[in-house]
Amino acid sequence: MISVILVNPKYSGNVGSIARVMMNFGFEELRIVGDKNIINNEAYMMAVHAREILDNAKFYKTFDEAIKDLDFIIATSGARGGDRNLKRVPITPKELADKILEVKGNIGIVFGREDDGLRNDEIDKCDLLVSIPTSEKYPIMNLSHAVAVILYEIYAKKVENKFLDVNMREASKEDKELLIRKFNEFIDKNEKIPEHKKELCKIIFKRLVNRAFISGKEAWTLMSAFK
DSSP: OEEEEEESOOOHHHHHHHHHHHHHTTOOEEEEESOGGGSSHHHHHHHTTOHHHHHTOEEESSHHHHHTTOSEEEEEOSOOOOTTOGGGOOBOHHHHHHHHTTOOSOEEEEEOBTTTBOOHHHHHTSSEEEOOOOOTTSOOOOHHHHHHHHHHHHHHHHHTTGGGOOSOOBOOHHHHHHHHHHHHHHHHHOTTSOHHHHHHHHHHHHHHHHHSOOBHHHHHHHHHHHO
């Protein structure tokens, strides 16, 4: 179970947008450190069809209470450190996605306040720090956007190419060989193509087909055109 934890969020619209993003990427538990009044009509309006996440949100008076039952806690921050502040040396969301699915137990991803983020003492209580690479011209992201980026990376790693599965059979080696042969016949019969270019066309097409992840249906459709 991965929980999204918001520490003293200030804007209801952000909370609603975060609920929507959570549902987009398959996350269900929202924990909020702060007042229940943050969930109001504006939050529900921004959540759209993710109202149930707001309805089931858990509220805590302190940060310690919100994380006490978690086995692994991830802090997020736009303020990155270096040799002078080793506590703020982060990993990227992509690196987090590569590691988080191997972590056992209950996990919390903590997001700080819109104005000044997480405090040092809060980050100290976390096991890992994540920061999103952004332009130096405007490095700090909107809270809901930051949540979206991190949850997307985790979800994309989890499903990988499965979300593209639309019951299409990948073209077999025989499908590809037949397609290439039909293309070569088409090229040989085309009198408008200069002879010195025909061999080059055949090589390029073969490489394109072997690089592409085409389906059997796509291969046979192209074959019918070349016929």
